[in-house]
Amino acid sequence: MNNSIADIPVYRAIFESSLEAILIVDQDGFILKANPACYKMFGYSTGELIGKDLKEVIPQKIRAIPEEKKISRTRNQELLQPGKQMNLFGTKRNGAQFPIEMQLSLAVIEDKRVKIIFVKDISKREKQVRPYCETVANLPHLRSMTIERNIVRRELENKYRILGEPTNDLEKEVAERTKACQAILQKLIDANLALEDQMLETKEAEKKSLASQAMFTAISKNFPKGVIIVINANFDIVYIDGGELYRLGFKKSQFDGLNIDDINVFSKKRIARIKEDVKRTLEGEHLSFETRFMNKNYAVNSSPLLNGNNLIKWTLFVYNDITKQKQAEADIRMALVQAQELNKLKSRFISMASHEFRTPLSAILSSAILIEKQNGPGLEIKREKYIRQIKSNVRKLVVILNDFMSLGKLEEGKVPVKLQHFNLVAFSKDLLEEIGPTKKRGQTLSLKSNKEFIEVYLDPKLLQHILINLLSNAIKYSEVDQDILITLKSGKQGICIEVRDKGIGIPIQEQANLFERFFRAENSLNMQGTGLGLHIVKHYTELLGGTVGFESEEDKGSVFRIEFPLR
Known part of the structure; x- marks a missing residue:
């Protein structure tokens, strides 16, 4: 189950290269899978998180409540609602805690419900916002100070008015302090608006990414008459799917993650050809050719796939079933050949008939003329001879005609x-x-x-x-x-x-x-x-x-x- 989650068709590259930590958790709260960013964030070595309780890395404490107060079971259930974004604390392997932003999604893998948790380290964002938060926290104090200073200023003004001395310096100082407080407040408001915009953009990007993933999975899985295969530079199949895969009697699990050399349904000659095609595609070529597999014809197109740094990391091969088209082409060619053969046969028949029919027809005509002349008594023997000649030549003509008729029926399969x-x-x-x-x-x-x-x-x-x-x-x-x-x-x-x-x-x-x-x-x-x-x-x-x-x-x-x- 672990591998099938991370190896969902084209998500493997996203899962492994995502800067955002991703955890896959079963319904009992135990970790099934974690991506490299997650191991880096929580300070664990690869594989150490598998099987751990989620509470060991996210102890379910809310920033607004003191850390020593545990959240109730009801509150924990509320935090784990799908789609809800929560600000919590994560615990590193060394015990240090740091602020995180967490969002939960649900999925069904191999008929089992699992939770997909996206975790973002917001320590830097907290440091940037903290001065403004502290200023906001001090606003009541600043306000009281301002009120108090205004009271003192009025008392001094009254005193100085009584004494008749000028108050310009005091008024100037109070005005500067008020202006400074207003500037700090405006900065805080701007920072809060910028933070909200950033959160909205992040959520929108996540929605688009999930929508793209779902769309690609649906397209590849239901690719009607072909197979889509992604192969890396090590000749490993990182992704395979398509309707033709199942029509051939195969399953994804027979190929997912396998090296080309380990696929036993391919001959050595075919494996060598595939590896050569992968090498050429990794060098930037777009290949287009036809191949035959399991008595079916396929049109193959390959393209290089780029990673985030615009470097070719994978090769995409699309196999499209063209068996019916090839059969139609063969039928058309056969019909053309038959038409050409029929034309040749007709020409040969005309040429041969003019020659082969001439002799027996001449003999028949001669015999008929002689019979006409031998019409008197006592010439019966001669007349019988000529009649036999006529019959013999007629039979020859019948044999010739039967041969041509038989040939025509044979050619037509009738x-x-x-x-x-x-x-x-x-x-x-x-x-x-x-x-x-x-x-x-x-x-x-x-x-x-x-x-x-x-x-x-x-x-x-x-x-x-x-x-x-x-x-x-x-x-x-x-x-x-x-x-x-x-x-x-x-x-x-x-x-x-x-x-x-x-x-x-x-x-x-x-x-x-x-x-x-x-x-x-x-x-x-x-x-x-x-x-x-x-x-x-x-x-x-x-x-x-x-x-x-x-x-x-x-x-x-x-x-x-x-x-x-x-x-």
């Missing part, structure tokens, strides 16, 4: 996942039958499974898109008369789908970028393609909770492997 149970073996057979017409002359599409029935819990539309992309690539990058194999494996760990071909393969130096958007290996640039298929395959697989990998060797083929954990 790809829905609808899981359901189905037989993977039957699903794969239907898929091979659907994609069969697109294979090259002599190519074969085969299915191999370690079980007749493999139940999975996946999104069939997304899985269809994944496998169509892998099988289309295998067909496109394999020569005629080559075998393409899809293998299904069901085990204790999960499901594995492999698509194996004997095509052109992927150069080893380009394999790291294979799943990047729009990437195409150098040995495939002369073939039709968007460079989006494998990028979409990877993202769709991850949406379904799986992983994709591959093995490839140039001119020997590739194996793409999709794995899903058991659900």
Whole structure:
């Protein structure tokens, strides 16, 4: 309790440097805390007053009553009323008594009521006023002397009038004495007025000081989104408060009075940074920077604090929470990047569409013209050939369009996942039958499974898109008369789908970028393609909770492997 009283946020400097003695007393009259001015005033060494009865230093005697008369209990209670100013006597350690002026305030610290007593040594003021007080005390005597002298003067005047002798000298002396008394009386009145003015100014200054202290405490304690910290040249935290301190789950008591090196929630790197900032601020710099602590962003501003001699004694650090502002900035930047990426995607799509759509559309147009010319009897086989070409090229266009649509949904994060149970073996057979017409002359599409029935819990539309992309690539990058194999494996760990071909393969130096958007290996640039298929395959697989990998060797083929954990 002792330390918490003297270490109230910014009052510590005031408490320690105050020229006026300050005593903190509990309800039983025992001293809890005294500032340095108090020890000096009463002649005690630091710490000797703690625990003493207040009566040992202020025996509750009034100047107007002889010292040997004790004040009654009722009078003592009256003297200790809050806000009442009293002129009493204090007792030094050596037993000497001296006049004091005392004022009492009440406070609640840690749910306990205490008395805060302000004591002022008025010995000098007493010495200055005493001559005038003595003169006032002698005024009745002077008055009686004046009256007596006037009586004597009148008697002498009468006598001298009778004798006929002059009385000018006597009248002159009486007039000078009267003038001197008037001058003394005027000085006494002026001194009393000056003393009253000084007391009023002192009381007003005390009220302003208390109001300022209360205001600063309220501001710092309720500092809404930050923390205020005052650090001295020894790197001790002399004051800390603010709403953010409590939101982070800390208490003032965890930091008050601690040295920066002893704060265990700070890393060594952060402690070194704080000490460097304190040194720079003590040298007169005003710092402004941003820092991150406990996943939150703070704007930090520091200022040097001056003592009464205009010397830098402390540093003030104000931490303001700017996490929401930083998140808003990041969101804006992300939106800008996405807008830029979308513009690039649109430009790439226009450029690629003009190239990729030209070939299948030309083939469709040519086949349609040939069908028109082969309209006679006996030309059915040729017409079927051209129709197959039309269907194949339409499917190619559909794949390209699906890739671009899928990419747009991925970029916007709008790809829905609808899981359901189905037989993977039957699903794969239907898929091979659907994609069969697109294979090259002599190519074969085969299915191999370690079980007749493999139940999975996946999104069939997304899985269809994944496998169509892998099988289309295998067909496109394999020569005629080559075998393409899809293998299904069901085990204790999960499901594995492999698509194996004997095509052109992927150069080893380009394999790291294979799943990047729009990437195409150098040995495939002369073939039709968007460079989006494998990028979409990877993202769709991850949406379904799986992983994709591959093995490839140039001119020997590739194996793409999709794995899903058991659900």
